Amino acid sequence: MSETVERPLVASTRPFAGGAARVWRQFKRNRAGLVGGVIILAFLLAGLLAPLLAPYDPYDTYLERTLEGPSRDSWLGRDELGRDILTRLIYGARLSLVIGVIAVAIGVVIGVPTGALSGYYGGAADLVVQRVIDIMLAFPGILLAIVLVAVLGVGLPQVMVAVGVVSIPTYTRLVRGQVLALRSQDFVEAARALGAGTARIITRHILPNTLAVVIVQSTLQIAAAILSAAALGFLGLGAQPPQAEWGAMLSSARQYLRLAPHTVVAPGLAIMITVLGFNLLGDAIRDALDPRMRL
Amino acid sequence: MWAYIAKRLLLTIPVLIGVSFVVFVMVRIIPGDPAQIIAGEAATREFVEELRRELGLDRPIVVQFGDFLARLLRGDLGRSIRSRIPVVEDLKVRIPNTVILAAAGMVVATSLGVLAGIVSAVRPYSLLDTAVMLLALAGLSMPVFWSGLMLILLFAVMLGWLPAVGTGSWAHLILPAVTLGLTSAAIIARMTRSSMLEVLRSDYIRTARAKGLAEATVVNRHALRNALIPVITVVGLQTGNLLSGAVLTESVFAWPGVGRLMVEGIQTRDYPIVQAAVLVVALTFVIVNLVVDVLYAVVDPRIRYE
Numbered sequence A: 001m002s003e004t005v006e007r008p009l010v011a012s013t014r015p016f017a018g019g020a021a022r023v024w025r026q027f028k029r030n031r032a033g034l035v036g037g038v039i040i041l042a043f044l045l046a047g048l049l050a051p052l053l054a055p056y057d058p059y060d061t062y063l064e065r066t067l068e069g070p071s072r073d074s075w076l077g078r079d080e081l082g083r084d085i086l087t088r089l090i091y092g093a094r095l096s097l098v099i100g101v102i103a104v105a106i107g108v109v110i111g112v113p114t115g116a117l118s119g120y121y122g123g124a125a126d127l128v129v130q131r132v133i134d135i136m137l138a139f140p141g142i143l144l145a146i147v148l149v150a151v152l153g154v155g156l157p158q159v160m161v162a163v164g165v166v167s168i169p170t171y172t173r174l175v176r177g178q179v180l181a182l183r184s185q186d187f188v189e190a191a192r193a194l195g196a197g198t199a200r201i202i203t204r205h206i207l208p209n210t211l212a213v214v215i216v217q218s219t220l221q222i223a224a225a226i227l228s229a230a231a232l233g234f235l236g237l238g239a240q241p242p243q244a245e246w247g248a249m250l251s252s253a254r255q256y257l258r259l260a261p262h263t264v265v266a267p268g269l270a271i272m273i274t275v276l277g278f279n280l281l282g283d284a285i286r287d288a289l290d291p292r293m294r295l
Numbered sequence B: 001m002w003a004y005i006a007k008r009l010l011l012t013i014p015v016l017i018g019v020s021f022v023v024f025v026m027v028r029i030i031p032g033d034p035a036q037i038i039a040g041e042a043a044t045r046e047f048v049e050e051l052r053r054e055l056g057l058d059r060p061i062v063v064q065f066g067d068f069l070a071r072l073l074r075g076d077l078g079r080s081i082r083s084r085i086p087v088v089e090d091l092k093v094r095i096p097n098t099v100i101l102a103a104a105g106m107v108v109a110t111s112l113g114v115l116a117g118i119v120s121a122v123r124p125y126s127l128l129d130t131a132v133m134l135l136a137l138a139g140l141s142m143p144v145f146w147s148g149l150m151l152i153l154l155f156a157v158m159l160g161w162l163p164a165v166g167t168g169s170w171a172h173l174i175l176p177a178v179t180l181g182l183t184s185a186a187i188i189a190r191m192t193r194s195s196m197l198e199v200l201r202s203d204y205i206r207t208a209r210a211k212g213l214a215e216a217t218v219v220n221r222h223a224l225r226n227a228l229i230p231v232i233t234v235v236g237l238q239t240g241n242l243l244s245g246a247v248l249t250e251s252v253f254a255w256p257g258v259g260r261l262m263v264e265g266i267q268t269r270d271y272p273i274v275q276a277a278v279l280v281v282a283l284t285f286v287i288v289n290l291v292v293d294v295l296y297a298v299v300d301p302r303i304r305y306e
Helices: A002-012 A019-029 A031-048 A085-121 A123-137 A143-152 A156-182 A186-193 A198-234 A246-256 A262-289 B002-028 B034-039 B045-054 B061-073 B087-122 B127-141 B144-158 B170-200 B203-210 B215-252 B258-267 B271-299 B301-305
Strands: none
Touching (some): A019 A031, A019 A262, A031 A262, A085 A123, A085 A156, A123 A156, A123 B002, A143 B215, A143 B258, A143 B271, A186 A198, A198 A246, A198 A262, A198 B144, A198 B215, A246 B144, A262 B127, A262 B144, B002 B034, B002 B271, B034 B045, B087 B170, B087 B258, B087 B271, B144 B170, B144 B215, B203 B215, B215 B258, B215 B271, B258 B271
C-alpha cells in the first residue's frame, strides 16, 4: 500500500522539475554559460590529461634558458629556473582541480547534513549550530583559512582542508534555509503521515530538493576555493616551491616583474579565466535549474 | 528601534566571545607541543619553558581562557616572541595604515562602481553597457594579488607614473587603493546597474520624463536617489571583502598594515602577533557589521520588523 501511494510523492520530490531535457534546453540558450562550460571543459581536460598535454616536465630546470620570453618551442616562455611556463600551468590546472574538488567535498559532506539537521530539528541544536556558523562568518573572506593554516601549518594539504572548512558555513546556511521552507510542505507532511521515519524524510524527500542549490553553490564554491588556495600560495602559506600551483608560481615570479613580465601575466590569467569559467557556469546552471533563482 | 538595536547588540556578544575563543584556541591546538613548535627546534629548554608560562600553557584551559579574556579587556595582547616588544606597540603603527588603505579602497570601489553602474544602466544593452559589464565580470574573477601586480607593471614599471611599493606619500596610496577597490567596484557596479534599471522603468520616472524634465535631471534627481538604497546595502557588505583583500594587497605593495603583520607572523611562527592581528581584523568586521545593520534599521524601518 505504502509503495503505491509513495511513488507519486517520490516523483514530486525530483530536484529538476521539468526534467533534464528542459534544464539542458535552458542552459544551451545561455551564451555566457556556454563560454563558461567551454572554459571549464578545457580546464578539466588540462587537469586530467596533464602528462599527455604538457610539452615538458614541470620540474625540469634549464638554467641556460631562465626567464626566456615566449617562443615557438615554449609558447608562454620560461620561468626563473628555465622551466616551461605552459607546462607548469597545465599541471597547475590539475592541482587546482584537486583543490577545488576536495574543498567542495569537505564543505558538502559537513555543511549539508549539518544544515539539514539544524533546519529540520530546530531548537537548541539549531541555535548552537547557528552560533558556531556566526562565529565562522565573523572572519572575513580568506582570514579563517589563514587562521587554520596558522594552526595546521603551511602546505598544500593543509590549504585544502582550510579552504574546505571555510566553505562549510555557506552550505549549512543554504541547506538550512531550504529545509526550513521544505519541512512544512505538503509532500513532507504526507510522507510523515504515511509513517516515514525522520531519516527517510530527510534523505528521500527533503535533501533531493536541495540538490539544485547545492549544485549551483558547489560550482561557485570551486571558483572560490581555487581563488583562496591561490591567494594562500601567493602569501607563501600554501603550496610550496617547486610545486606548480598557480598562486605559488605568481609568488616566486613577482620578483621578476620588471625583467620578465610574462612570468607574472600567465599564471594570473590562468586563475582569472578558470574562476570566470566557474562563475559563468554556476550562474547559467542556476538559471537553467530554476529560473526563479535568477538574480 | 531601541529594542532592535539592543537585540542586535546582545547577539553580537556571543560572537565576540566566540571569535576571542577561536583566536585563543589557535595556539593550543597546534599539533605536538605548541611551546616547542612556536619556540623553534633550536630553542633552549629554558626558553621553551618560559614561553609555556608566558602563554599560560601550563595551566588548566578554563583558567587560561578567563585570563586571556581579562588581559584582552585590559588591552594586553602579549609580547612578540621574536622581538619581545608588546604586540600592542606594533598594532598602534599598523592599524592606522590598514584603516587608510581600506578607506581609500572603499572610496575607489564606491565611486568607480556607482559611476560604471549608472553609465551601464542609462544605455542598457548598448556597446558601452556590454563593455562595462564584461569589465565588471573580469574584475570579479581577478585575484586581488594579481591585479595589484598588473597595476604595478603598467603604472610603475612601464609608465613610471607611480611608485610600485612602500608608503610615504599620497602617490603610494593610489595603486594599493585601486587594487583593493576593484573587486568591490565590480560588485557595486552590477548592483547599481540592476537597481537603476528597475527604477528607470517605474511610473514616477515616466511621469518625470512626461513633464519634460531634462534626462540628466531625471537620472540624477529622481532615479539615482532611489536606486542607491540597495547599493548602500552592498557597499556595507563589502567591508569584509575589503578587510580580507587588505591582507593580500598589503603583501603585494609591502604596505605596513595589520594584514602584512599577520602574514609575517605566520611565516615566523610568532603566534601572539598572529592572534592579535586576527583578533583586530575579525572584531573590526563584527563591529562594522553591527554598525551597518543598525544604520539600515535607521534608514529603512521595515527591517526592524523582520
